[in-house]
Amino acid sequence: MVTAQNFLLYLCTDRILSLGRPITEAVEAAIAGGVTMVQLREKEVSTGEFYRIALDVRTVTRHHHVPLVINDRLDIALAVSAEGLHIGQSDLPLSVARRLAGNRLFIGFSASTVEEARRAQAEGANYLGVGAVYPTGSKADAGEAIGLNRLAEICAAVNIPVVGIGGINAANAAEVMKTGAAGIAVISGILSKPDIQDAARNLRVIVNETL
């Protein structure tokens, strides 16, 4: 079961930003450091390769009882029995994903406005990824930064967990949590650091201090 605790430190994977380290090792180290949920993002790979990577990552996340979320691909999420699916603005419509997934998956949605957030909640999203909170180079499609005030507005407008994403690091993680966010999503702030476990642990300590 996914609880509020699972949103505290949400890792999004990125093959390139991991600096060549194998994804299963990177995920293993991040979980050892305190990551509470893992979202697997793969672009530019075949469905078969995505499936095999997802199976490998699922082995790691299951071993540590950390929920695995698959980005974009309902087929992969169902195929590997992931716990969740994350839907962005250019993925399947949320309502369609919900209809197809039934109760087999919890579903997150990317929102950057109060209106998008409310609509996603109404359409059955179980949580929201909201951002980009700060300017970021980690996601090409992240859009303009929305800032802390907008994030706080969105957190107040819905009653599902909101994870802040985009440009979050050890220097600003605490102020993100203070907006009412359930947690922070991090890519390069963990995966691009020389010591992944240490970077995750550092962020987790900061997050925990805000609770």
Next chain:
Amino acid sequence: MVTAQNFLLYLCTDRILSLGRPITEAVEAAIAGGVTMVQLREKEVSTGEFYRIALDVRTVTRHHHVPLVINDRLDIALAVSAEGLHIGQSDLPLSVARRLAGNRLFIGFSASTVEEARRAQAEGANYLGVGAVYPTGSKADAGEAIGLNRLAEICAAVNIPVVGIGGINAANAAEVMKTGAAGIAVISGILSKPDIQDAARNLRVIVNETL
């Protein structure tokens, strides 16, 4: 319901090989010419865009009672309630796709050897796409041409419909049918022709004459 008749003239779409003509118009013309099944192939588009294109194409195929097969993507096939899913060697494992799809989709599989064909049949494939029969430039991943003898061997080795694919045109369609194939799959032989409807009609006449 999908019957043997539906495999006679199997169109695989290709955005580039359609020479810029909108896919729904191309499919409409191909069906008017006698295409009996349509496989929608999209690469390099987002899931959301694939979904919208598939919905549009499904409107056309439904109107004409022609089965629609989605290439590779189980999520899209389920999302638009397509009749079928086609699985290639770099897609989801066939057994996984069958487990997830249940009886909601008929599933085709790409095979180029007797062994692959027999295994696919055992794993629940409803038909096979076998090739490349002839050398082709239409599919980058088509592999070496297998020729008519191999195609005939595969047709004899399984009891599910076999569609020949790869380099098939008006000049060789009849000899492909004579191997025992249930039909021919065509991409550029229809979509790259100036008159799509006429190209499809011409091929359909040739196929029908072999029955």
